Amino acid sequence: MAGKVAERRAALRDNLIIIAEKRIASDGLSALRARDLASDAGCALGAIYNVFGDLTDIVLAVNARTFHRLGADVAAALADAPQDPIEQLVVMAQAYHQFAAANLHSWRALFDVERAPGEAAPDWYLHEMGQLFAYISDPLAVVFPNRDPQELALLTRALFSSVHGIVLLGLDGASAGVPSDDIDKMIALILRQFTSNP
Amino acid sequence: MAGKVAERRAALRDNLIIIAEKRIASDGLSALRARDLASDAGCALGAIYNVFGDLTDIVLAVNARTFHRLGADVAAALADAPQDPIEQLVVMAQAYHQFAAANLHSWRALFDVERAPGEAAPDWYLHEMGQLFAYISDPLAVVFPNRDPQELALLTRALFSSVHGIVLLGLDGASAGVPSDDIDKMIALILRQFTSNP
DNA sequence: CCCCCTATTGAACGGGGTTCATAATAGCAG
DNA sequence: CTGCTATTATGAACCCCGTTCAATAGGGGG
Numbered sequence: 001m002a003g004k005v006a007e008r009r010a011a012l013r014d015n016l017i018i019i020a021e022k023r024i025a026s027d028g029l030s031a032l033r034a035r036d037l038a039s040d041a042g043c044a045l046g047a048i049y050n051v052f053g054d055l056t057d058i059v060l061a062v063n064a065r066t067f068h069r070l071g072a073d074v075a076a077a078l079a080d081a082p083q084d085p086i087e088q089l090v091v092m093a094q095a096y097h098q099f100a101a102a103n104l105h106s107w108r109a110l111f112d113v114e115r116a117p118g119e120a121a122p123d124w125y126l127h128e129m130g131q132l133f134a135y136i137s138d139p140l141a142v143v144f145p146n147r148d149p150q151e152l153a154l155l156t157r158a159l160f161s162s163v164h165g166i167v168l169l170g171l172d173g174a175s176a177g178v179p180s181d182d183i184d185k186m187i188a189l190i191l192r193q194f195t196s197n198p
Numbered sequence: 199m200a201g202k203v204a205e206r207r208a209a210l211r212d213n214l215i216i217i218a219e220k221r222i223a224s225d226g227l228s229a230l231r232a233r234d235l236a237s238d239a240g241c242a243l244g245a246i247y248n249v250f251g252d253l254t255d256i257v258l259a260v261n262a263r264t265f266h267r268l269g270a271d272v273a274a275a276l277a278d279a280p281q282d283p284i285e286q287l288v289v290m291a292q293a294y295h296q297f298a299a300a301n302l303h304s305w306r307a308l309f310d311v312e313r314a315p316g317e318a319a320p321d322w323y324l325h326e327m328g329q330l331f332a333y334i335s336d337p338l339a340v341v342f343p344n345r346d347p348q349e350l351a352l353l354t355r356a357l358f359s360s361v362h363g364i365v366l367l368g369l370d371g372a373s374a375g376v377p378s379d380d381i382d383k384m385i386a387l388i389l390r391q392f393t394s395n396p
Numbered sequence: 397c398c399c400c401c402t403a404t405t406g407a408a409c410g411g412g413g414t415t416c417a418t419a420a421t422a423g424c425a426g
Numbered sequence: 427c428t429g430c431t432a433t434t435a436t437g438a439a440c441c442c443c444g445t446t447c448a449a450t451a452g453g454g455g456g
Contacts, residue, residue: 004453005403030312034444044405049445111370114228121372157376158364158384165363166356172309174319178355186356194391202422203434232413242436247414 013051015041021062021106028105029059029112059113060122066106067128073099078135085139086195092135093163093187100167101180136160143195162190211249213239219260219304226303227257227310257311258320264304265326271297276333283337284393290333291361291385298365299378334358341393360388 019040023032034055038045052058077095081088100107115121137156141147144155169175170183217238221230232253236243250256275293279286298305313319335354339345342353367373368381 008403033442035442038406045407045444046405046446047403050404055444115371117371121374125372154380154384155387157367157380158387161363161367161384162360162388163363164367165359165361168366169355169359169362173313173315174323176319176324182352182355186352186359189353190356190360190388190392193394194388196391196394207434231411233411236437243413243438244415244436245434248435253413 009051012041012043012047016043016048016051016058017061017065020058021065024059024062024109025103025106029109032059056113059109062106063110063113064122064124064128066103066110067125069103070096070099070107070110071128071131074132074135085142086192088139089136089159089191089195090188093191094184096163097167097170097180097183097187100171104171133157133160140195159191159194162194163187166190207249210239210241210245214241214246214249214256215259215263218256219263222257222260222307223301223304227307230257254311257307260304261308261311262320262322262326264301264308265323267301268294268297268305268308269326269329272330272333283340284390286337287334287357287389287393288386291389292382294361295365295368295378295381295385298369302369331355331358338393357389357392360392361385364388 016037019037020032023036023040032055034048035045037058038048041047048055048058052061074092074095077091078088081091133153133156136159137152140155140159141152144152147155166183166186170178170186214235217235218230221234221238230253232246233243235256236246239245246253246256250259272290272293275289276286279289331351331354334357335350338353338357339350342350345353364381364384368376368384
């Protein structure tokens with residue numbers, strides 16, 4: 001049985017990801033401890049490092065799953081949205097907001113994980129990000145039919161960043177808590193105003 | 199001399215803030231070490247804790263200074279800006295971008311410091327934030343004369359958050375580096391579109 | 397059944413924030 | 427000036443944490 005070790009390791013790997021995901025979701029990225037993971041998984045402390053290079057690798061694995069769920073939520077919202085491209089943008093952005101609010105710690109972990117300086121973002125990150133951008137870009141192309149693809153890419157990035165900023169600061173504790181409705185209003189304001197004058 | 203101790207402590211306090219500021223500016227928040235601070239300041243390790251509750255308190259003091267410099271830069275840009283309110287918004291937002299790019303680590307520290315959960319943001323934070331919001335709110339009131347103050351506050355927050363999001367993701371390493379010009383373009387796009395249809 | 401090679405283990409390492417028993421010092425009374 | 431005491435400063439020690447690696451356990455082929 002040549003694959004016996006690989007099999008056992010793969011099982012541990014999956015197990016660790018699930019456990020880390022739960023921990024991050026409930027207590028946040030900064031509450032993740034190697035020793036907790038090991039004891040929760042019933043494995044040795046060192047076993048973690050047979051399967052992952054370091055804790056950051058586990059966080060990246062969790063983030064990949066989180067990002068995927070986020071993409072699915074946005075896609076689901078888009079599927080239920082009306083045909084109007086502006087409404088589609090609003091619905092997707094509010095789905096983004098809802099996901100962030102309902103998965104606050106996991107969502108924050110997407111951005112709080114510190115990458116080694118100079119290290120490129122992982123493939124899955126660029127892929128999921130591209131997916132999100134595509135969801136935004138399509139309705140935008142309908143609203144702004146005369147823009148070339150380069151301009152459209154800039155518009156897409158600008159809109160995503162704006163919505164992200166509104167959600168980020170809105171959910172941030174420092175602002176003493178912006179009501180959820182206000183966040184949705186701001187999102188709708190920005191998107192409607194932005195798309196009102198093609 | 200009753201004030202002798204207080205004087206010495208105040209000097210150490212200021213000294214530590216300056217040293218921490220330099221360290222954060224050059225190497226980022228995560229490079230701040232209590233032992234480095236003590237040796238750079240020529241004081242005992244424990245002396246830090248005679249003057250600050252913990253390292254986070256030093257970071258907050260540095261952040262207060264950073265926020266103040268940021269406010270001054272934005273105000274200076276506003277002073278040199280044309281009378282047109284829309285241009286004023288664009289100029290201020292690009293000053294925000296310039297400040298963030300030129301003081302990347304210090305600027306990131308403003309948002310990366312982790313507040314104890316449930317603890318309110320410090321007064322100076324709310325005050326400087328209010329100042330920034332006022333700078334934005336004034337031109338906005340000219341562009342949207344018919345909105346009531348509550349709506350205006352929402353617009354203000356939405357615009358600030360949008361610009362912040364564009365700068366944040368634009369300067370983030372994960373995006374493989376958005377060119378500075380593109381960031382300025384996105385800022386101008388959002389602000390001009392947003393204000394184009396009162 | 398035994399041997400050897402690989403995988404697993406968890407004690408130990410290094411580094412970092414914070415504390416606290418101790419040493420130094422400053423203020424004051426005689 | 428000299429003790430004496432209360433206050434302040436000091437840095438070794440404590441605890442926590444990620445990571446490593448010498449030692450142990452395991453298992454497959456002869």
